[in-house]
Amino acid sequence: MGSSPTASRSSSNNCIRQPNASGQASQADDHGNTTMTVGEDQMSAEEVEAPQEGMGAVKATVEDRDDDGYRPPLPPRPNLSKTPERPTTPGGLNTSHRRPSLLSKPTTAVSSIDIQTLSFPDGSRGTFSTPASRSVSESAALDTPGSMTPKGKHSQNGSEGDDTTSLMSYAPTMKGTGDLASLLNDDINAQSPAWRLLSSKADTVNPFEAIDYENTSLLNFENEFNEIAPVDSKGGNEEELLTQFKAKYKHYLCLSSAGKPIYSRHGDQNLINGYIGIIQTLISFYEGSKDPLHGFTAGGTRFVIFIAGPLYFVAISRLGESDAQLRSQLEALYMQILSTLTLPTLTHLFSNRPNTDLRRPLEGTETLLSSLADTFTKGSPSALLSALECLKLRKSQRYVINNTLLKARTEKLLYGLIVAGGRLVSVVRPKRHSLHPSDLQLIFNMLFEAGGVKAGGGENWIPLCLPGFNNRGYLYMYVSFLSAYDDGQDGEERPSTPGSSAREDEIAVLLISAEKESFYELKQMRDDVVSQLEKNGSMDIIKAAVRQGRPSTADIVPGTQLRHFLYKSRANVQYTMPSFNPYFNGLLPQRRLMNLYNNLHAQIHAKHSHLKVLHSVSRDSVSLAWSTPLFEFYCVAGPNASRASIAHGANKVIQWVKREEERVFIIGGAVF
Amino acid sequence: MAARGPGSRAGNSRFAQFKLVLLGESAVGKSSLVLRFVKDQFDDYRESTIGAAFLTQTISLDDSTTVKFEIWDTAGQERYKSLAPMYYRNANCAVVVYDITQASSLDKAKAWVKELQRQANENIIIALAGNKLDLVTEQPDKRAIPAADAEAYAREAGLLFFETSAKTSENVKELFTAIAKKLPLDQAGPRNPRSGPRAGVDLRPEAPGTQGAGACSC
Ligand SMILES: Nc1nc2c(ncn2[C@@H]2O[C@H](COP(=O)(O)OP(=O)(O)O)[C@@H](O)[C@H]2O)c(=O)[nH]1
Ligand SMILES: [Mg+2]
Numbered sequence: 001m002g003s004s005p006t007a008s009r010s011s012s013n014n015c016i017r018q019p020n021a022s023g024q025a026s027q028a029d030d031h032g033n034t035t036m037t038v039g040e041d042q043m044s045a046e047e048v049e050a051p052q053e054g055m056g057a058v059k060a061t062v063e064d065r066d067d068d069g070y071r072p073p074l075p076p077r078p079n080l081s082k083t084p085e086r087p088t089t090p091g092g093l094n095t096s097h098r099r100p101s102l103l104s105k106p107t108t109a110v111s112s113i114d115i116q117t118l119s120f121p122d123g124s125r126g127t128f129s130t131p132a133s134r135s136v137s138e139s140a141a142l143d144t145p146g147s148m149t150p151k152g153k154h155s156q157n158g159s160e161g162d163d164t165t166s167l168m169s170y171a172p173t174m175k176g177t178g179d180l181a182s183l184l185n186d187d188i189n190a191q192s193p194a195w196r197l198l199s200s201k202a203d204t205v206n207p208f209e210a211i212d213y214e215n216t217s218l219l220n221f222e223n224e225f226n227e228i229a230p231v232d233s234k235g236g237n238e239e240e241l242l243t244q245f246k247a248k249y250k251h252y253l254c255l256s257s258a259g260k261p262i263y264s265r266h267g268d269q270n271l272i273n274g275y276i277g278i279i280q281t282l283i284s285f286y287e288g289s290k291d292p293l294h295g296f297t298a299g300g301t302r303f304v305i306f307i308a309g310p311l312y313f314v315a316i317s318r319l320g321e322s323d324a325q326l327r328s329q330l331e332a333l334y335m336q337i338l339s340t341l342t343l344p345t346l347t348h349l350f351s352n353r354p355n356t357d358l359r360r361p362l363e364g365t366e367t368l369l370s371s372l373a374d375t376f377t378k379g380s381p382s383a384l385l386s387a388l389e390c391l392k393l394r395k396s397q398r399y400v401i402n403n404t405l406l407k408a409r410t411e412k413l414l415y416g417l418i419v420a421g422g423r424l425v426s427v428v429r430p431k432r433h434s435l436h437p438s439d440l441q442l443i444f445n446m447l448f449e450a451g452g453v454k455a456g457g458g459e460n461w462i463p464l465c466l467p468g469f470n471n472r473g474y475l476y477m478y479v480s481f482l483s484a485y486d487d488g489q490d491g492e493e494r495p496s497t498p499g500s501s502a503r504e505d506e507i508a509v510l511l512i513s514a515e516k517e518s519f520y521e522l523k524q525m526r527d528d529v530v531s532q533l534e535k536n537g538s539m540d541i542i543k544a545a546v547r548q549g550r551p552s553t554a555d556i557v558p559g560t561q562l563r564h565f566l567y568k569s570r571a572n573v574q575y576t577m578p579s580f581n582p583y584f585n586g587l588l589p590q591r592r593l594m595n596l597y598n599n600l601h602a603q604i605h606a607k608h609s610h611l612k613v614l615h616s617v618s619r620d621s622v623s624l625a626w627s628t629p630l631f632e633f634y635c636v637a638g639p640n641a642s643r644a645s646i647a648h649g650a651n652k653v654i655q656w657v658k659r660e661e662e663r664v665f666i667i668g669g670a671v672f
Numbered sequence: 673m674a675a676r677g678p679g680s681r682a683g684n685s686r687f688a689q690f691k692l693v694l695l696g697e698s699a700v701g702k703s704s705l706v707l708r709f710v711k712d713q714f715d716d717y718r719e720s721t722i723g724a725a726f727l728t729q730t731i732s733l734d735d736s737t738t739v740k741f742e743i744w745d746t747a748g749q750e751r752y753k754s755l756a757p758m759y760y761r762n763a764n765c766a767v768v769v770y771d772i773t774q775a776s777s778l779d780k781a782k783a784w785v786k787e788l789q790r791q792a793n794e795n796i797i798i799a800l801a802g803n804k805l806d807l808v809t810e811q812p813d814k815r816a817i818p819a820a821d822a823e824a825y826a827r828e829a830g831l832l833f834f835e836t837s838a839k840t841s842e843n844v845k846e847l848f849t850a851i852a853k854k855l856p857l858d859q860a861g862p863r864n865p866r867s868g869p870r871a872g873v874d875l876r877p878e879a880p881g882t883q884g885a886g887a888c889s890c
Contacts, residue, residue, distance in 0.1 A: 341751070364698060364720035364749050452719035456703060456745065457711055462723030463755060477723075517758060519726070 205638040206583050207563050207621035208592050217318075220247055221588055225374060231270035241271055250377040251316040252333060252369075255280055256350070257287075262311070262358045263333075263366060265373045283312050295323050306330035310350035311337070311358075319377070320595060322602035329376045329383065332441060335467050336372055339442050340365045343471040371449040372442075378587065379594025382422075382444075384601055385568045385632065387575040388437055391423040391545050395662040401426040401538045402670035408528040409672060412518035414475065416511050416525075420484065420546045421504035422448045424574075427669040436468025437573055447479060447508055454481060454506065459526075461519045466512075478511040478522040482530070482539075484546035505546060550579040553649075556656050561642075562649035564593060565635035567657050569665055576657065576664040593636065600625035600634050615643060624650055631657075688857050689740040693760045695788070696769035697780040698748030701803040704838035705769065706745045709848055714839050721747040724759060731845075731852060739852040748780075760788060765797040765851050772802040772835060775816040778825075785829055797854050799832035800825075801847055806837040 228244050231237065245267045253272070254263040259280035264272045283305060286293035295304040304326040306313040313330040321329075338346065340362055349356045376383055393401075405416045405428045415435060418425040422444045429435060446462075447453055453460050460479040465471060484505040509529060511522040533539040553562050556578060563583045568575040584593045604611050604627045614625040622641045626633040633654065637646050657664065694702040703721050707713050710729040725745040732738050744759040746752065760766060768784045770777035781800060788798055802822050808815040819835055826833035832850050836843040 361751055363751075364722070364747060367719045368722075446722065450719060450722075452722050453725075455707075455715060455718055456721060456725035456727075457707060457713075458725045458727035458743075458745070460723055460725050463752070464723075516755065523726075 205640050207596075207636050207638055208589060218249075218588060218591060221249060221591055223247065224249055224377060224587075228267050228271070230268045233270070238271070241267065245271060249318045250373070251314075252330070252373045253279065253312075253314040253316070254333060254337070254369075255312050255314075256354075256356065256358060257284070257307075257310050257312060258354050258356075259284075260355065260357050262362070263369050265370055279314055280312070283307070283314075295326075302326070304330065306334070308334045309347065310354070311346075319591075319598075321598050322606075324605065325384065325598060325602060328386070329373075332372055332376075332383065332438065333369055335438055336365070336368055336442055336445075337362065338467040338471050339465045340368075342465045342473060343467070367450050367452055368442075368446055372445050375445065375449055379591050379598070381566050381575060381577055381594070381597070382441065384594070384597060385566065385575050386437055387568050387573050388440055389423045389575055389577070390664060390666050391420045391425045391542070392550075392576075392660070392663050393425070393541065393545055397538065397541050398426060398666065400536060401533065401542070402428060404529055404532045404536065404538060406670055406672055408525050408532060410518075410521050410525045412513045412515045412521050413525065414512045414514055416529075418507065418509055418542070419444065419447070420507045420542060424666060425507075425542055427666060429669060429671055431671045433469070436466070439466040439468040442466070443477070443510065447481075447510075448506060453479060459523060463516065473514075474516070476513050476516050476518065478509075478513070478519060478526060480509050480526055482507040482509070484543040504549070507542060507546060549581075550577065552581060553578040553653075557649055557652040560649040560652060561637040561645040562635050562653065563637055565633065565650075565653055566597060567653065568632040569657075569661075570629065570631060572665045572667060574665045596621060596623055596636055597634050601632075604632065615646070622646060626650060685736045685738065686857060687738045687740070688855065689742065690764040690852075690855055691744070691762055692741045692765045692767065692851070693744045693746065693763040694767045694769060695746060695756065695760070695781075695784040696748055697771070697774075697777045700748070700769045700771040700774070700777050701838050702748065702767075702769050703745050705767070705801065705803060705836060705844060705847075706743055708838045708841050708844045710743070712841070714841075716839075720749075721745060723747060723752070724755070729848075731849065733849070733852055733857075737857060739855070739857070741848065741852075756787075757791060760792045760796075763792060763796055764855060765799070766792070767799045767801055767847065767851070768831075769801045769803050770817070770822075771804050772817050772819075772822075773804055773807050773814045778802075778817050778822060782825070785831065789829075795856075797832070797851055798830075799834065799847060799851055800829075802833075802835040803838060805835045805842055806840045809837075 226244075228241055229237065231241060248266050250265070252263070252265045253261075253276065255261050255276050257280075259277060261269055261272060261276045264276075266272075283293055287307070292307060293305055295302060297303070301316060301318050302321075302323070304315045304317070304323050306315075306327050308331075311334065313333055315326040315330050317326055337358075341349075345361075349358065349361065382389060401418065405418070405426055409416065409428065413428075414430065414433070416426075416428040424440075427435060442464075443466075446464075453462070458480075460477075462477045462479060463474045464477055465474050469475070484507055509526050511525060513522060530539070533542070553560055553564060564578060564580070566575055566577050580590055580593070584590050600614060600616065600623060603609060603614055604625050611625075612627050616623045616625075618639070620639050621636050622639060622643075623634065623636040624646050631654070633650060635646065635650055635653065637649070661667070694706060696702050698720060703718060703725070704714060706725070706727055707715065707718075710727050724747060727743045727745065728740060729743065730738055730740040744763070746756060746759055766784075766788055768781045768788070770781040785798060785800070788796060800822065802817065802819065822835075823833050825831075832847075832854065834843045834847045834850070836847055838844060
């Protein structure tokens with residue numbers, strides 16, 4: 001279905017490409033066996049410890065009609081290795097035939113009338129009934145989206161979704177039929193007078209604002225990224241270090257199937273050796289049977305395992321991510337290793353010597369693995385959604401930038417990109433080749449999260465393998481940085497005080513070629529591009545956009561109760577979001593926000609959930625997830641925000657995205 | 673080179689452009705030496721170089737002579753080994769770096785010198801730099817390679833030799849100045865004010881025999 005059948009392994013919808021309305025979409029007029037179960041659920045005390053605080057107190061479950069066909073697309077990541085639970089890569093392929101014609105209907109309006117019914121842009125509305133047959137007891141122990149509880153079937157059939165998610169129901173307070181307009185009906189929020197009084201007083205409490213003293217789940221998160229000192233065999237500091245080690249919320253380990261340590265985010269070899277041995281034994285034991293180990297739970301900690309050829313990857317998390325989310329993080333680490341070595345080299349090393357110590361060939365790239373890992377631990381919308389963010393620009397402005405790149409293009413160029421602080425400004429590419437978000441994730445991590453390239457202070461020539469493009473060979477990437485705060489004429493002259501400029505301010509020109517000797521040619525192209533962008537005013541526009549930063553939610557929807565949102569356009573594999581300022585500034589607030597998004601995302605993507613709208617109330621926030629064939633949308637408001645105001649805000653945001661679609665997203669990009 | 677227009681000699685000033693490559697085991701301080709030389713900065717916790725970095729720095733030898741270095745700072749890792757010839761192939765000069773507190777790093781440096789002498793430009797000027805001098809100034813017992821040994825080797829192999837510290841900047845400027853002085857400035861081209869950072873030296877092999885002032889248009 002992709003526009004580029006020859007490009008690479010999967011030219012499916014996880015590429016930047018023309019939104020190709022290939023499958024003539026059967027206009028979804030689905031009504032049907034939709035159910036909605038709504039109820040009140042007071043968060044139980046046991047849930048306080050779990051990061052998914054009080055998730056899903058109120059849920060609207062909308063089931064799709066043809067049960068066999070539709071499944072929410074899984075995170076589109078190249079499926080290089082055996083992931084039995086994902087037989088089709090990516091899941092979205094299955095659904096593509098149902099997607100409405102994207103090009104012809106990009107601006108399906110969500111009018112103010114629609115707000116009252118909250119109909120989907122794909123035209124579906126549905127009637128919603130509350131089957132009385134679903135009893136409370138069925139759902140009793142199911143509210144664990146973050147997989148903090150043991151799930152036997154993970155190791156049995158590899159199902160990463162929770163079959164029961166869609167069955168979740170709560171004591172219904174609403175009888176008979178209704179539609180999603182009921183989401184707007186505040187009556188179902190019927191609360192005690194005392195509660196109402198409290199609410200009305202604090203109408204504008206922000207998410208996570210009320211400090212929850214019982215909630216100790218992220219108490220030490222601020223220390224998460226402190227380094228653990230090396231083991232000092234004489235000093236006997238091991239016990240102390242182990243305490244630090246165990247206090248981490250997140251571990252990533254990589255070892256060879258022979259049990260050699262390859263990478264650990266925390267702790268030096270002496271500290272982790274014991275664990276490596278245990279893990280290797282465990283995995284190998286199950287490997288031998290036909291029943292590989294996918295994950296297990298110990299206390300509040302989830303272990304997820306990902307096996308890629310001779311490599312074992314393990315994520316150990318107390319942050320409540322779903323197995324699918326953790327696995328996609330491990331896959332990203334694997335991609336980083338492939339990016340350094342290429343698949344044939346990796347295979348060769350281990351087929352020659354199963355006992356290979358891979359640390360040597362990977363030398364110098366530990367920082368790339370760690371910055372990737374830390375991005376996941378901090379919480380990254382881009383990683384969660386497997387999508388890219390663009391710098392918001394006018395369509396005409398982007399057009400000029402694209403053309404400047406195209407005009408300066410040299411023969412050796414494969415991909416040309418301008419990126420500002422991890423946000424895409426412009427891409428030019430050959431018609432036949434797509435760019436994979438997973439590849440861009442690796443590049444952005446290298447340039448904007450890890451410090452090595454930037455700190456060099458010059459121009460760079462970097463051999464790297466982009467596994468999504470071709471995992472068998474290297475490409476060569478020219479990189480130079482410009483600062484958004486530097487008005488000098490040339491990037492080379494920029495004042496570079498290392499670390500002084502945040503990643504957000506860095507503008508990078510990336511020119512990728514298959515030719516290892518094309519540095520000077522690409523450097524020349526870069527010089528031409530930059531001087532042309534300066535001449536035609538585009539550089540100032542880019543710098544101004546970078547300096548301006550993301551708008552706040554209130555800029556987008558004045559007066560809204562929403563405090564943050566994520567909007568992912570499925571067709572473009574891109575997302576947009578407002579600034580984390582002012583409500584989610586800093587490590588901890590951002591992690592709590594991402595916990596919330598992780599949970600919403602996990603539920604929406606749970607394998608058999610068919611969940612389309614999810615309204616979730618917890619003690620410190622109210623949130624909404626909304627999934628349609630066109631987009632995924634997640635938003636959050638303070639704990640006292642009414643359902644009506646959230647639905648209203650959500651619709652306003654979606655209207656805004658429709659209006660700004662060609663500014664916040666790169667549609668198609670420029671091809672040559 | 674194509675990128676350079678016809679130049680004009682401003683007074684009696686001479687301008688020469690040379691390609692310099694840094695080689696040596698990883699973590700000996702190549703990038704740190706370059707950063708000290710180019711930006712006069714030092715970073716206690718710097719991450720490994722990924723691929724190679726290209727920087728330029730211009731120094732004045734005297735009132736009338738300016739030398740511009742185009743510097744390739746390579747990553748020392750084994751997996752990049754096959755790319756090294758690309759960087760030293762047309763180099764006019766090379767700095768081979770070792771860490772005076774790590775005995776094995778000198779062996780690696782010697783291997784690089786050998787490779788350069790065999791494969792690189794015949795007239796390439798090579799300097800050997802024993803880096804992290806500041807460490808042994810503080811704690812003399814940290815020294816793993818006596819200066820005299822390295823110096824003897826350098827003399828024998830026909831190399832310039834300095835012990836340097838990127839951290840304190842000791843001998844860094846001296847190292848690059850000594851190289852500049854040894855380069856064949858007579859062949860240096862006229863200064864071209866417009867050349868600036870745009871001037872590029874082709875990475876492909878030059879016609880045999882050309883060397884010196886970076887294949888100028890003169
Ligand atoms: N004490 C000291 N440390 C240095 C010196 N030069 C580099 N380093 C440190 O050595 C490490 C490796 O340096 P780097 O420049 O990245 O080495 P490269 O791999 O050869 O480029 C870094 O932690 C530097 O801070 C020096 O002159 N003195
Ligand atoms: Mg370096």
